[in-house]
Amino acid sequence: MKRNEFIKISGIAGLSLAIFPQFSFSNFSEGFTRNQLIGKGNPDIVGDSYTSKMHKTAKEAFNKMKAAAAKENINIEVVSAYRSFQRQKEIFEGKYKRFTNEGLPPEKAIEKIIEYSTIPGTSRHHWGTDIDIIDANAPRPANVLMPENFHGNGPFCKLKMWLDDNAEKFDFYEVYTDNGNRKGFKYEPWHFSYAPVSIPMLKEYKEKIDVKKMLSEEKILGNEYFSEGFVSKYLTENILDINPKLIP
Numbered sequence: 001m002k003r004n005e006f007i008k009i010s011g012i013a014g015l016s017l018a019i020f021p022q023f024s025f026s027n028f029s030e031g032f033t034r035n036q037l038i039g040k041g042n043p044d045i046v047g048d049s050y051t052s053k054m055h056k057t058a059k060e061a062f063n064k065m066k067a068a069a070a071k072e073n074i075n076i077e078v079v080s081a082y083r084s085f086q087r088q089k090e091i092f093e094g095k096y097k098r099f100t101n102e103g104l105p106p107e108k109a110i111e112k113i114i115e116y117s118t119i120p121g122t123s124r125h126h127w128g129t130d131i132d133i134i135d136a137n138a139p140r141p142a143n144v145l146m147p148e149n150f151h152g153n154g155p156f157c158k159l160k161m162w163l164d165d166n167a168e169k170f171d172f173y174e175v176y177t178d179n180g181n182r183k184g185f186k187y188e189p190w191h192f193s194y195a196p197v198s199i200p201m202l203k204e205y206k207e208k209i210d211v212k213k214m215l216s217e218e219k220i221l222g223n224e225y226f227s228e229g230f231v232s233k234y235l236t237e238n239i240l241d242i243n244p245k246l247i248p
Contacts, residue, residue: 037201042127050083051079054194055194055197089218096221107225144156150189163192
């Protein structure tokens with residue numbers, strides 16, 4: 001390699017590490033297939049259930065975070081991790097059928113679904129980098145994934161305070177933050193993402209996936225109501241209006 005080429009490459013790597021000092025530069029040059037990006041198969045996923053399946057490097061980091069929390073008598077339990085395209089399709093279409101059968105117009109049914117649930121092919125859980133977590137040592141309410149459980153006198157307050165202080169040390173970041181100016185999905189204090197993998201995956205998702213075309217090709221129920229305007233708004237608000245630290 002010529003000296004000038006080496007200096008140029010070294011400079012780029014140095015800039016990357018300056019911007020993301022906790023992440024390895026190599027993580028940002030990995031390529032992902034369409035199937036990996038939309039949840040239709042990923043050889044890097046390990047585990048045998050919907051609560052244990054994760055991207056292999058995310059799982060390593062999670063195990064370290066779980067061990068650290070255990071020292072504070074916090075038992076981090078994953079209630080949802082990797083979610084396949086097919087599973088997300090079942091969730092979305094089940095809600096779509098229920099809401100429309102109850103009398104909601106299709107457009108309103110979709111609006112209601114995407115308050116918390118993603119359209120299949122667009123979920124961060126497809127990547128194996130994102131987890132929904134609670135504290136198994138705390139009393140378990142009937143509906144665990146509710147914001148009030150993580151604040152005030154909620155059973156998972158201790159977990160939330162610990163995550164606020166420690167999650168980023170293990171490269172996990174809250175995705176849908178409690179920010180009044182943020183649009184898209186509502187606040188989810190239980191949802192964390194492993195940034196060294198999810199950041200490059202989001203970058204490639206933006207570059208490679210034509211969401212409207214993908215939803216049509218995959219024949220998602222209700223896709224005829226996904227207009228250009230709807231998809232553009234969904235991309236801007238639901239996929240990209242997240243914690244700024246997770247934006248490529």
